[in-house]
Amino acid sequence: VELSGMAGSSLAEKHFRFVVVGGGISGVTCAEQLAFQFPKEEVALLTAAPLVKTVTNLRQVSKTLEDFDVEEQPSSILEEKHPNLKVIHSAVRVLHAKQHVLQTEDGHNVHYEKLCVCTGARPKLVMEENPHVLGIRDTDSAQDFQKKLSKARRIIVIGNGGIALELVYEVEGCEVIWVIKDKAIGNTFFDAGAAQFLIPSLEVEKPEKSLPCKRARYTTDRAAKPKAGSADLGSALGPDWHQDISLRGAEAVSHNVHVEYECEIEAIHSQQDFMQSPLYTQKSDLGVWPVYAQLTNGKVYGCDFIVSATGVVPNSEPFLQGNSFELAEDRGLRVDEHMRTSEPDVYAAGDVCSAGWEPSPLWQQMRLWTQARQMGFYAARCIEAHVLEEAIELDFCFELFSHITKFFNYKVVLLGKFNAQGLGSDHELLVRCTKGLEYVKVVLSRGRMVGAVLIGDTDLEETFENLILNQMDLSSYGEELLNPDIDIEDYFD
Numbered sequence: 276v277e278l279s280g281m282a283g284s285s286l287a288e289k290h291f292r293f294v295v296v297g298g299g300i301s302g303v304t305c306a307e308q309l310a311f312q313f314p315k316e317e318v319a320l321l322t323a324a325p326l327v328k329t330v331t332n333l334r335q336v337s338k339t340l341e342d343f344d345v346e347e348q349p350s351s352i353l354e355e356k357h358p359n360l361k362v363i364h365s366a367v368r369v370l371h372a373k374q375h376v377l378q379t380e381d382g383h384n385v386h387y388e389k390l391c392v393c394t395g396a397r398p399k400l401v402m403e404e405n406p407h408v409l410g411i412r413d414t415d416s417a418q419d420f421q422k423k424l425s426k427a428r429r430i431i432v433i434g435n436g437g438i439a440l441e442l443v444y445e446v447e448g449c450e451v452i453w454v455i456k457d458k459a460i461g462n463t464f465f466d467a468g469a470a471q472f473l474i475p476s477l478e479v480e481k482p483e484k485s486l487p488c489k490r491a492r493y494t495t496d497r498a499a500k501p502k503a504g505s506a507d508l509g510s511a512l513g514p515d516w517h518q519d520i521s522l523r524g525a526e527a528v529s530h531n532v533h534v535e536y537e538c539e540i541e542a543i544h545s546q547q548d549f550m551q552s553p554l555y556t557q558k559s560d561l562g563v564w565p566v567y568a569q570l571t572n573g574k575v576y577g578c579d580f581i582v583s584a585t586g587v588v589p590n591s592e593p594f595l596q597g598n599s600f601e602l603a604e605d606r607g608l609r610v611d612e613h614m615r616t617s618e619p620d621v622y623a624a625g626d627v628c629s630a631g632w633e634p635s636p637l638w639q640q641m642r643l644w645t646q647a648r649q650m651g652f653y654a655a656r657c658i659e660a661h662v663l664e665e666a667i668e669l670d671f672c673f674e675l676f677s678h679i680t681k682f683f684n685y686k687v688v689l690l691g692k693f694n695a696q697g698l699g700s701d702h703e704l705l706v707r708c709t710k711g712l713e714y715v716k717v718v719l720s721r722g723r724m725v726g727a728v729l730i731g732d733t734d735l736e737e738t739f740e741n742l743i744l745n746q747m748d749l750s751s752y753g754e755e756l757l758n759p760d761i762d763i764e765d766y767f768d
């Protein structure tokens with residue numbers, strides 16, 4: 276077998292039965308589960324970043340909703356917990372899938388029998404390698420952002436997903452121009468009605484202290500963080516990533532957010548380019564800024580820097596060359612219902628993979644924390660089943676999409692086809708909204724509940740989850756379903 280870059284015996288050859296790549300939630304969950312399932316076998320976790328993510332205080336909120344804390348910890352913690360788990364700090368450079376061997380950046384060859392790729396995803400930037408365009412992914416990039424923000428008077432945030440939503444709400448003391456290509460804010464997560472409910476939160480002072488809310492908490496053990504590391508390959512931050520970082524700009528204002536709807540970035544100009552362009556003569560009243568963004572609606576804004584929060588790209592590249600992985604449109608490694616990629620003995624989980632199985636009518640993949648954990652866990656179970664030649668069924672967690680989070684200081688629960696995804700006109704919506712308090716939306720299809728958005732402390736999640744899972748015919752209840760005077764929990768008990 277000829278492996279490029281292998282220069283004889285000086286390179287260390289390592290052999291493990293199971294190898295997992297990636298120290299994020301999916302990789303750590305998968306490696307821990309494998310180590311637990313096969314106590315007599317050696318499991319290796321290869322990761323580029325010096326710290327690994329571990330899940331603690333896992334709480335099952337309801338049948339499918341789960342909540343946990345995430346801690347960034349030194350990898351020795353994993354090795355202490357599982358004597359048969361070895362963490363190797365090195366990025367994978369290339370995979371030779373036929374030969375079942377990985378080559379690391381520092382020249383090791385790691386042989387495996389079964390491999391699970393959990394390398395996550397990175398932010399999609401509107402413009403690569405522009406010093407004025409920033410993506411937020413890990414602790415390092417969040418700290419870089421914070422540093423830049425502390426001197427900033429105005430920033431532009433592009434994107435309409437979860438990260439953008441959190442950013443525009445959390446940033447204080449700096450004007451935010453929020454550029455979204457949709458008609459309403461947050462449309463990855465909810466509809467225009469919910470957006471309408473949330474918008475006023477951007478216009479008022481933020482409450483002094485966050486209200487307590489059930490959701491995962493992200494903590495960083497700063498003392499344990501080595502100074503140098505593979506900064507480019509850190510794992511994704513998760514919920515509450517901004518909890519410990521003050522997101523304060525240079526000005527003495529609280530919220531100052533202006534939304535530019537239905538437009539995108541047309542061009543980004545450096546100060547020098549802008550001053551020399553014909554645009555400058557037309558728009559010379561814009562003031563002097565480090566960078567200028569020209570929008571597709573014709574407007575131009577100067578700002579200190581631009582945050583690109585327009586989604587992520589799976590980190591699949593190091594695995595592709597010379598292999599024949601089937602990729603999804605989003606460049607994720609396509610996996611079947613047993614988390615297998617198209618290369619024998621190579622599995623994938625978390626942000627790097629794209630679910631290629633026929634999904635349950637109530638589930639969709641979203642690159643989220645909980646799904647990373649569920650997929651990592653399930654991939655380990657599948658590997659075990661295949662090794663032992665046992666049958667395994669798709670895990671119950673893939674029956675119903677469920678997500679619990681917090682936006683604009685409100686608890687947010689999303690269930691099933693919460694945005695009527697894929698339903699076309701074959702659905703109806705029931706909405707109940709109390710300004711400043713709660714927003715409840717139910718998606719019904721042929722009389723059955725298929726999705727829900729719950730904003731605020733509605734306490735409806737368990738009942739609605741049951742109604743969605745059991746697909747009871749609710750046609751006879753009509754709008755009564757959301758009548759606040761009826762205790763719906765008792766009703767369906």
Ligand code: FAD
Nearest residue numbers: 297298299300301323366367395510511514625626643644
């Ligand atoms: P990651 O956590 O990205 O881990 C990937 C790992 O692979 C890292 O350890 C990395 O070092 C390693 N790696 C990469 N390339 C290589 C290589 N070549 N060789 C070796 N190792 C490599 N989700 C939520 O559910 N709720 C939220 O509120 C939320 N907020 C977020 C906020 C931010 C700012 C970001 C960026 C993401 C957020 N997410 C949130 C998404 C969530 O963080 C991800 O879905 C989740 O972390 C994915 O986990 P993962 O294990 O698949 O990948």
